[in-house]
Amino acid sequence: MINPFESPLHYMEELRLQYHDTFEKITANFNSNMELWGDTQDKFSNLWLENFENLSLALSQTNASPKLDTVMGFDSKIKDLAIASTNLSMCASELQVLFLRIWSEAYEKFVVTSSDQSTTSKDAINRWLQNANSVVLEFQQSDDYLDAKKRYATSLSSFQSAYKELIKVYQENNHMPTQEEFDDLSKTVYLLKKELRSLKRQLKDKDVLKNG
Amino acid sequence: MDNAVLAQQEEISDYFEKFGSSLNNVISTSDNEVGIGETPKETVLTIDKVTLYRYLPISGIEPANKKPLLIAYSLIGSYKMLDLQKDRSVIKNLLLKGIEVYVIDWGHPNKSDKWLSFDDYILSYLADCVDFITAKHALSSISLLGICEGGVFAACYASLHPERVSSLSLAVTPIDFHADIDTDREDSQASVGYLNRLLRRFSRSELEDMIDSFGYLPGETTGLVFLEMTLVKSLTKYNWELLDSLAGNKEKVLNFLRMEKWLLDRPHHPSEAAKQWLIDLYNENKLVTHEFELDGNKVDLANLSMPVLNIYAKHDHIVPPCTSRALKDYLDADLDYEELELNAGHIGAFVSGKANQMFSDKIADWVSET
Numbered sequence: 001m002i003n004p005f006e007s008p009l010h011y012m013e014e015l016r017l018q019y020h021d022t023f024e025k026i027t028a029n030f031n032s033n034m035e036l037w038g039d040t041q042d043k044f045s046n047l048w049l050e051n052f053e054n055l056s057l058a059l060s061q062t063n064a065s066p067k068l069d070t071v072m073g074f075d076s077k078i079k080d081l082a083i084a085s086t087n088l089s090m091c092a093s094e095l096q097v098l099f100l101r102i103w104s105e106a107y108e109k110f111v112v113t114s115s116d117q118s119t120t121s122k123d124a125i126n127r128w129l130q131n132a133n134s135v136v137l138e139f140q141q142s143d144d145y146l147d148a149k150k151r152y153a154t155s156l157s158s159f160q161s162a163y164k165e166l167i168k169v170y171q172e173n174n175h176m177p178t179q180e181e182f183d184d185l186s187k188t189v190y191l192l193k194k195e196l197r198s199l200k201r202q203l204k205d206k207d208v209l210k211n212g
Numbered sequence: 213m214d215n216a217v218l219a220q221q222e223e224i225s226d227y228f229e230k231f232g233s234s235l236n237n238v239i240s241t242s243d244n245e246v247g248i249g250e251t252p253k254e255t256v257l258t259i260d261k262v263t264l265y266r267y268l269p270i271s272g273i274e275p276a277n278k279k280p281l282l283i284a285y286s287l288i289g290s291y292k293m294l295d296l297q298k299d300r301s302v303i304k305n306l307l308l309k310g311i312e313v314y315v316i317d318w319g320h321p322n323k324s325d326k327w328l329s330f331d332d333y334i335l336s337y338l339a340d341c342v343d344f345i346t347a348k349h350a351l352s353s354i355s356l357l358g359i360c361e362g363g364v365f366a367a368c369y370a371s372l373h374p375e376r377v378s379s380l381s382l383a384v385t386p387i388d389f390h391a392d393i394d395t396d397r398e399d400s401q402a403s404v405g406y407l408n409r410l411l412r413r414f415s416r417s418e419l420e421d422m423i424d425s426f427g428y429l430p431g432e433t434t435g436l437v438f439l440e441m442t443l444v445k446s447l448t449k450y451n452w453e454l455l456d457s458l459a460g461n462k463e464k465v466l467n468f469l470r471m472e473k474w475l476l477d478r479p480h481h482p483s484e485a486a487k488q489w490l491i492d493l494y495n496e497n498k499l500v501t502h503e504f505e506l507d508g509n510k511v512d513l514a515n516l517s518m519p520v521l522n523i524y525a526k527h528d529h530i531v532p533p534c535t536s537r538a539l540k541d542y543l544d545a546d547l548d549y550e551e552l553e554l555n556a557g558h559i560g561a562f563v564s565g566k567a568n569q570m571f572s573d574k575i576a577d578w579v580s581e582t
Contacts, residue, residue, distance in 0.1 A: 120219050125452065133444035140406060140443070150413045153422060160425035179427065183326065190327040193260075197336055 077166040084155070084162035091152040098139075098148055106135040227455070234458035237465045246469040249292035251303050253315075257344045261319030262337045264344060267303055269312070276310035278579045279378055280345050281355045283315045284338060284362035287485060288434050290477045291315050293562050294359075296470050300563055305572030311579055312349075316341055316362075318479065323427045326483035331506045333485060334369050342369070342376050353378040353518075355579040360384050360531060360558075361489060364499065367539075368506060371515040378580040381521040383571070384558055386531045387513070388538030390497045395534050405532035406441050411494040419491045429486035431478030441529055471563070500542055513539070519548035521578040523561070523571060530558040550578075 110131045114124070139145055164179065171178045257264035269275065285291035294302040294315070306313050316338065321328060345354050356377045358366025363385025370377040390412070392404045411419070423429055439446040449457075457468040481489070498504035504511045520543065524536040533553070540549055552574050554560075556567035 120223050122223055129444055129448060129452065133442075136443050140441075141404065141409070146410050146413055149410060150418075154414070154418050157418070157422040157425040161421065164425065179323075182323070186324045187327050189324075194332070194336075 073169050074166075077162070077169050081159070081162040081166050084159040088152075088155045088159045091148070091155040094148050095152050098145060102136060102139045103132070105139075106132045109135060230455040230459035233460055234455050237458050237460075237462060241462070241465065241469065246466060246473050248297070248470050248473050249290075249295045250298065251295050251301055251307070256314075256348075257341065259337055259340055261321060261325065262341075263317040263319065264341045265315045265317060267307055267313040267315070269310075270304075270307045273308060273310050275312070276576075276579075277581055278311055279351060279353070279355050279582050280312040280314055280349055281306065281357060281575070281579050282341060282345055283313065284356070284358045284365050285316070285318070286359060286361035287318050287321075287333070287479065287481050287489075288361060288431075290474060290479065291317055292474055292477070293559065296474060296563050297467060300565055300568045302562055302568060302572050302575075305569065306576055309572075309576040311576055314341070314345055320479045321428065321482045322480060326428055328482040329484040330365070330368070330488045334365050335372070335507055338365055338369050339373070342373075346376065351582070352376070355379045355381070357381040357383065357575060358385060360386075364493065367513060367516070368499075368504070368511045370518065371511050371513050372506065372509055374515055374517045377518050379519045379521070379578055380516065381523065381575055381578050382536070382539070383523040384525055384528055384531045384536065384561055385522075385539075386493075386535040387542070388497065388500045388535055389494050391534040391538040392532050395532070405535065406529065407437065408494060408532070408535065411490055414495065416491050416495065419495060420487060423483050423486050423490070428483045429481035429490075431480050434481065435475065435478045438530070500538070513542040514544060516543055516547065519550075519578065519580070521550050521552065521574065523552045523554065523574065525554045525556045525558055525561040525567070527556060527560070528558045 110128055113131065114127055168178050168180070170176075252268045253265040254268060255263055256266045283291070283294065285294065295304065298304065303313055303315070318333070318337075342354060342356075346352060353376050356366045356370060356379070358364070358381070360383070363382040364387075366377075366380060367382060367385065367387065370380045386408070389408055392408055395404050414422070426433070445453075458465055492498045492504060496503070499511065499513070502510060502512055520539070522536060522539050524531070524533045526533060528536075537551065540551075543549055552570070554567040554570060556564045561567050561571060
């Protein structure tokens with residue numbers, strides 16, 4: 001074992017060789033397992049999506065369940081939130097799967113283009129990021145991504161709406177003002193202000209006409 | 213010694229040097245030092261949450277023989293972008309040219325402002341600001357500069373009240389939100405955009421539900437959308453690139469922190485105005501189909517009768533240049549119309565040294581004479 005204080009340069013060289021050797025092993029291992037890894041990811045993702053779809057379907061089928069008086073609508077709102085939450089998770093998973101695919105594509109492209117470029121680790125990381133950036137930007141233009149993004153955004157809106165509905169039941173049953181009541185109030189104030197502003201403008205215009 | 217060892221040694225030494233310098237810069241910098249929007253100004257008018265600022269002339273600078281310039285920024289982000297740092301301030305550059313500068317600060321709307329629409333922002337707030345300035349300077353018209361969404365405000369106002377605007381400048385302003393459809397898909401992201409293409413996939417009711425579910429368009433959400441548009445850069449900003457941003461010259465570090473401060477200040481977008489912005493304009497492209505109405509009046513860009521300057525950024529990934537440049541197709545063929553291309557992105561147009569100066573010089577030239 002080299003003493004780093006006695007021979008720092010040899011120690012650095014030793015470190016470099018060890019680092020290089022380990023990196024080579026990891027890369028070789030990673031490459032040989034790439035196909036298996038991709039296949040496992042694919043299977044896992046499909047299983048995940050299928051489970052969410054089944055859960056969502058099961059929840060949707062309870063639509064016709066009878067309404068119960070004592071629970072005051074909480075049950076149906078909770079069910080709606082559960083469905084929205086499941087759909088949101090499903091759409092988020094779909095995006096994650098797409099991103100897994102694109103990172104993998106970015107890596108494959110990087111390996112091909114940078115195999116014969118020996119530079120510092122900093123340069124290598126910068127090249128990897130530059131490569132990933134261009135692959136991701138191109139991917140974000142694809143129909144696959146834009147459609148998945150849309151599904152994610154709409155499921156997020158549904159989740160947010162379902163959550164607000166649940167909160168509204170709680171507010172109503174506890175005699176607290178709801179967002180809808182607040183909106184009614186703010187709209188009244190808005191319309192009044194608008195009318196006042198219009199009247200002021202009319203008066204001003206009349207003054208201008210009167211004073212020539 | 214092996215070159216690789218030397219390179220590695222240099223790399224490690226460089227890393228620790230940067231780490232030390234970053235730590236030192238972070239410890240020795242207080243938030244008060246990170247000043248943005250510091251050019252002296254006075255409040256001359258307030259209407260609800262909207263404030264009209266007049267920038268104080270710089271002593272020793274002769275007033276130009278020009279009409280006052282009113283600047284309308286977007287509702288997304290803060291007007292302080294125009295005055296981010298002293299040596300790269302559009303506002304200061306204009307003051308140095310002797311221009312009288314007014315800027316509208318739209319404030320920070322919340323859920324109580326959800327009913328505010330483009331009608332209110334353009335025909336009330338913007339119109340009141342124009343009235344105030346014309347009255348103060350005893351003029352019948354002023355010069356108007358609109359930026360991004362503020363550019364749409366300015367174009368709509370000027371087409372409904374051409375007699376009140378003597379010259380119009382628009383910067384990074386989308387006009388034909390679907391202009392990218394005819395653009396070659398092989399072009400870079402900057403030329404086709406992202407937001408425009410994504411929003412067209414939604415139906416009107418889906419977008420309405422999306423905005424209604426939040427009660428407004430949250431500033432944090434618009435911020436996340438912008439981060440997503442440069443995903444890898446956003447993911448590495450606070451780790452891999454952080455030392456490069458925080459190490460070294462203090463002034464450079466302050467520039468980075470100023471941008472961070474500006475980014476953090478993302479006002480919410482009122483619900484009704486957001487519906488017009490995302491649905492009527494982005495989704496249904498009503499501004500160029502002559503269907504966009506404000507208080508029952510149709511906006512017709514062919515009514516623009518004043519000189520029009522259209523500034524766009526070559527690398528703009530938020531507002532693709534083709535969506536801005538389409539303006540000329542909707543103007544009278546004899547109109548005094550000019551374009552300026554900046555070799556920058558959507559934000560770089562105002563903060564990169566060269567683009568910023570080019571932008572300011574051209575605007576100063578375009579402001580009409582009294």
